Amino acid sequence: MGRAVGKQLYCFDFETESDCDLKACGSVVYSHHYSTEVICLCWNRVGEPDVGEWVPGALESTLTQLVEHQDTVFMAHNVGFEKAIWRNIMMPRYGYPDIPDDRWHDTMAVCAEKGLPLGLDEACRALRLPEQKDKAGSKFTIGLSKHTFDKTGMSKVNRPEDWRDIVIAYCHQDVAAEIALHKRIGWMEPKEREVWLLDQTINARGVAVDLAFVTAAQTIVRDAIAPLASQFMDATGLKFTQTAKLLAWFKARGLHIPNMQKGTLDSILGSDEHGHDDDIDWELFVPDMPEDLRRLLKIRQLIGSASIKKLDKMLECTWHGIAYNLLQYHGAGTGRWAGRLLQPQNFPRGVGRDMDHVVSAIMTGDHRYVDAVIGPPVEVVVGALRHALVSRPGKVFVVGDFAGIEARVVLACAGQHDKTALMAAGENPYIDMANQIFNRTDITKTDDIFEYTIGKNTVLGCGFGMGKDKFHLRYCPLQSLSFAERVIQTYRKEWAPEVPKLWYGLEAAVVKTVHDRTAHEAYGVEFWMERDGWLTARLPSGRKLWYYDPKPCTVHVPWDIAILKNAYTYGAQKTGHWQRVSGYGGLITENVVQALARDLMVHAMFICERENMPIVLTVHDEIVCEVDECGHDWAKMLQQIMEDRPQWAIDMQVPVTAECWQGDRYRK
C-alpha cells in the first residue's frame, strides 16, 4: 500500500495559461481561477518510448485508459500543481475520473528528502544531468499569462502562430528532464513515502481563514497608517519602508542608528509599550533627541511592521475561506516542514493580550476604537494575525506543543542523563542552570527574572556550540563579555559536560567517513557514503539525513596556524541558492537533533490520524488538529498522544512533555 515502486510509471506534465499569479496564490486558487486553461498535458512512460499528449478537445481515449488502469502511477515535479489541475479542471471540465493520492509520485519530494534543491531546473543542474529543463520554453510559457503581458509584450494578438507547438515541445522537454532526474534520484524511502502521503492529506484539508476578521483588520491598518504615513512623507520625503535611506536621513541629522529593528527603536526611544525594561539596551538610548526626530521614529515603530502584508496574502491564497497547501514536505534539510503562501510558521507571537477582547475590537473595523480600548492599532493587528486562522463550523482546534524539545533531545543524545532525569521528574531545568551560573540555590522564576532568563537561554541556546560572543550579543549585551564567557563555560564544563563531547564525537565520525569513505558510528548515528555521491547519517529513529556531494578538505585550527585538521563540505540550499557548506560538530549535532525532534512529531502525527484527530497544520514542534466540537477533552487526549514515545526515544531516555489546549481560533 502506498508504494509506487514496480507499477507502470508515467511522467505527467501540464502547461497552462492564466491571469492568476500561480506563485502568489498557490495551485488551488490558480486551478479554480476562471481564466486558467490547460494548453497541453504531455507524458512519457518511464523507461519506454511511450510518449503522448493531450490538448483540450482532443478526441482520444489513451488518457482515459491510463487513468483508469489502477496500476498506473503518475510522477510529476511538485504534484500539488498537477493534482490541482487534474481535480479542479480535468475532472469537472473534461469528465476524467479522480487519481487518488497514492497513485502520485513526486520527484520534488525525493529532492527534498535527499538534500537537493527543490526546483526542477536547480536540481538537474546540481546533479549535472545532461537532460535539463528548457529555460527559454519556461519563460515563453509564463509569458503567455496575461498578468505578464506588460513585461513581455506578448498578447493573444501577437503570439507567434505556432505558439501551441512551442509550448508542447517545451512540455516534452520538461518530461524528459523529470525522467532523467527520477532515474538519478530514485524513490523515497518507504517510511518517508507514508509521511509524504500524510503531508498531502494535510495540505488538501487546508485551514479556514476568518475572512471577515481579515477585512476588518485591513480596514484598521489602512485607516491607522494613512495619516501617520503622510506625516512621515512630509517630514522626510521618504516612505517609511525605505529603511536604508531612512538610516542615512537620520544620520545626516546627527542621529546614528544601527538599524530600524523593533528592539533597536525601543532602546533608542527609551521606552517600549509593555515595560520590559530588560530588553532595552540603554547604551543606544538617546535622551536628548530632538522631539521631531523622536516623533518620526515613533511613527516608524508603530507602522513599520512588514507582517501586516500577511493580511493581503491571506485573501489572495484562500479559496472559499480555506487556505490550502500551506506546508512544504521536508522543506528543511532536517525533514522539518517549511511554510508556504501565507506562511503559517512565522506569525508574530503578540504580547499575550486577551484574545477574545482583541478579536472583537478588531472586528469593529474601527481603528480609533481599537486604539481606545486596547492600544496602537497596527501593533494590535500584527499581534493578532494568527487569530485569522479558525476552525471550520462545528469543529474546534486542538493544539499541542512539545516543551523545549530540542534541548531535551540534545541532552538525551549526549547521554547527559542527570539532566534528562531532572526534566523527566518535572523539575525546571532553567532554574537548575541559573542556580549553577549564579552560584545560588534559591533562584525563582518570578523573583529573579534576569537570572531565570539567562538560565533558560543557556539551556535552550547552548546545545549546539554557541560561543561567548554570540551569547553576549544575543542574550546579555549589557553584561560584560566575561560574564557571557562564564555562562558558556558553566554550561560546557559543569552543567552539561557530555554535550561538547557529542559535538566532537559526531564531527570525528562524519569527517572520517568523508575522508576514508567507510562507515563510522557515534552516539547512535551511523555515517555512510552512499553510491552516487551522497553522505547519509542514519539516525536512532531509523531515518537517514542526506548530504549531497560531500568533499573532504583540511582547515587550519584557529588557535594554531601550523595545525591542520580534516574537515568536509557539502552542497546545500542556503539563503535561497545552492552553495557549498562547511560541516562542523555543532552543525551536525543541530541537524541530528532537529531531525530527531521532527521524527517525534511525525510519530505523534500518525497517532493523531489513527485516533481520528485530523491534522491541519504543523509548526515545527506544534501540531494543530481540527476535531468535532463536543464535550470531549481533546487537549488531554492530544497530550497523551504527543507524550507517547517511539521505542528509540524511550531507549535514548528523551523526556517528552507536551502542552495542549483547544479552541476555535489559533493562538499562541
Next chain:
DNA sequence: CGGCAATGCGCC
C-alpha cells in the same frame, strides 16, 4: 526594465 542577490524580520 527584469532578474537576482542581499537584507530585514517574523517564527521554531
Next chain:
DNA sequence: AAACGGCGCATTGCCG
C-alpha cells in the same frame, strides 16, 4: 582549544 541552526516573504538595490 571555534562556530547555534532551520525556514519564507517583502523590500531594496545592483547589474546587465
